[in-house]
Amino acid sequence: MATSAKIALVTGAGTGVGRAVAIALAKAGYSLVLAGRRKEMLDKVAAEINAVGSQALAVPTDVSKRESILALFATVKSSFGRLDLLFNNAGIGAPPVPLEELPFETWQNVVATNFTGMFLCTQEAIKIMKDQKPRGGRIVNNGSISAHAPRPFSVAYTSTKHAITGLTKSTSLDCRKYDICCGQIDIGNAITPLTERMATGDGVLQPDGSKKIEPRMEADHVGNAVVYMAGLPLDTNVLFMTVMANTMPFVGRG
Amino acid sequence: MEADHVGNAVVYMAGLPLDTNVLFMTVMANTMPFVGRG
Numbered sequence A: 001m002a003t004s005a006k007i008a009l010v011t012g013a014g015t016g017v018g019r020a021v022a023i024a025l026a027k028a029g030y031s032l033v034l035a036g037r038r039k040e041m042l043d044k045v046a047a048e049i050n051a052v053g054s055q056a057l058a059v060p061t062d063v064s065k066r067e068s069i070l071a072l073f074a075t076v077k078s079s080f081g082r083l084d085l086l087f088n089n090a091g092i093g094a095p096p097v098p099l100e101e102l103p104f105e106t107w108q109n110v111v112a113t114n115f116t117g118m119f120l121c122t123q124e125a126i127k128i129m130k131d132q133k134p135r136g137g138r139i140v141n142n143g144s145i146s147a148h149a150p151r152p153f154s155v156a157y158t159s160t161k162h163a164i165t166g167l168t169k170s171t172s173l174d175c176r177k178y179d180i181c182c183g184q185i186d187i188g189n190a191i192t193p194l195t196e197r198m199a200t201g202d203g204v205l206q207p208d209g210s211k212k213i214e215p216r217m218e219a220d221h222v223g224n225a226v227v228y229m230a231g232l233p234l235d236t237n238v239l240f241m242t243v244m245a246n247t248m249p250f251v252g253r254g
Numbered sequence B: 001m002e003a004d005h006v007g008n009a010v011v012y013m014a015g016l017p018l019d020t021n022v023l024f025m026t027v028m029a030n031t032m033p034f035v036g037r038g
Helices: A016-027 A039-051 A066-080 A104-131 A155-178 A193-199 A220-230 B004-014
Strands: A007-011 A031-036 A056-060 A085-088 A137-142 A180-188 A236-245 B020-029
Touching: A007 A016, A007 A066, A007 A104, A016 A031, A016 A039, A016 A085, A016 A220, A031 A039, A031 A066, A039 A056, A056 A066, A066 A104, A085 A104, A104 A137, A104 A155, A104 A180, A137 A155, A137 A220, A155 A180, A155 A236, A180 A220, A220 A236, A220 B004, B004 B020
Parallel strands: A007 A031, A007 A085, A031 A056, A085 A137, A137 A180, A180 A236
Antiparallel strands: A236 B020
16 A cells, blocks of 8 residues: 555554544544454444545454464555554453452453553564664553552453553663654543443442442543654654543542 | 644643543653663
């Protein structure tokens, strides 16, 4: 696919934050590679991107499988020849259960998707970015407010999101010599299918055992944040940004 | 890094509706000594 536009790869692009970021990047002039498990969802996002005049290539991908990630990046290279931005976004949650009762398979699946998959995507992106001309690129990792504070009964999700902070810092440190920037966006309560449960019924479990409806914010603001981060020159980096619903329970204690 | 990037960051933060907040943002020269240790 011949293009003079910058190339961005978004994982988990079929819905939610990934979709919002992909569309915001397309409006900013990027050509998109859309990765996700469900092809029909990717095709819908690709159609939305085409409608704003940008290119989009949908690549069904399961980031919990290394061979799937290798195939994704081979497609990026063969289709566009370069990669300017990776938005490492794909992630899953797990049903809230007491820590000691979390099934081992659930733990492994969350770690494989949220953390190992992100690490492997980072490795493959670096291989392309450090050898391409012009050299370099940017990696933005989707952390979470859960990279700072856990929700009750969320050990797998919270552990992987805390681990992403280490991945962000190590990638930033080890890859700056290649003109690669790595930053992290920690998002609180964006309006997506994943957070629908926060706004319906009794809401979601709080640390004191109660349930509460929580405020949410438009996911478009996350898209605009990533566009800002992506638009910086490669001598400048947003290492961390926390964007959240202003009145969601996070700041404060008790 | 150019100070203009800070200006653009604040414009982004300021442009959000009041139900949405950037609680923290760290914007820095990519290769300045901060991340990492000896």
